[in-house]
Amino acid sequence: MERWRNVKNEKIKLIMQKRGFTFEDLAWLSGVPYSTLTKIGSGATENPGFAAMERIAKVLDCSLDEFTDREPMVPYDYADYVYRFKKLPDNMKEYIKYTIDSEYDQMIHSASSEKIKIKCFEFTNIVGGLAQYDSRIERDIMVSSNEISRACTFCVYLSTHVLFPKFPEGSLLGFRYDDDYDPKNGEIWIIMRGGFLFMGRVYKRNRDIYVKALNGTIDHWHINSHTQYKRIGRLVGVLREGEVDMPEDVR
Incomplete structure (x- = not known):
């Protein structure tokens, strides 16, 4: 033996x-x-x-x-x-796998000498953690070409610390417009209601879909109804993180 x-x-x-x-x-x-x-x-x-x-x-x-x-x-x-x-329950497993995939993609594909043009939004009026849509400043910027940026349809520059500690002030977040896509547990979305934008993490309870604030300061949003809420975009990854000063290509 x-x-x-x-x-x-x-x-x-x-x-x-x-x-x-x-x-x-x-x-x-x-x-x-x-x-x-x-x-x-x-x-x-x-x-x-x-x-x-x-x-x-x-x-x-x-x-x-x-x-x-x-x-x-x-x-x-x-x-x-x-x-x-x-x-863990299945919904938590989905969230963890989504987070690992996002962080891994950012680590592996964050550097590139090639550049692509992408539309960038900055929201200058933040009220109670919500961004006023009409306060947006829109620019076309150049970012590194990688799997994250190529999957994006727009990006958002964080000029405030409203999403700290999840995303530091100065982060450049890449999003994809996916209005027909069924949100998955753990994904981060931008949702619009009444002219204001809310960025939060999706979680599901039975047939209901909610968005939970990243910093815990805003009540959950129930987003089953497309007549009251519009899904603006799903977070693909972080294009750049933690620069306190406005990046040169975003000015």
């Missing part, structure tokens, strides 16, 4: 503790006998069978290397987040 050597019983018990497992739970879920598990956990069995350890690792959702002094292929912290992610 193949053995799994140099198992550290303290590491097994630590992972069990963080997962909230007892030896009884582990025995029931893994099929490994309780007596075998307690011997492994006490250190009495230093080199347990590989098959048993593989089943234990599967239940604890971790790498076999995490039971030894070897550097795991997937660090425990990441495995722990994966475990927690799997426990």
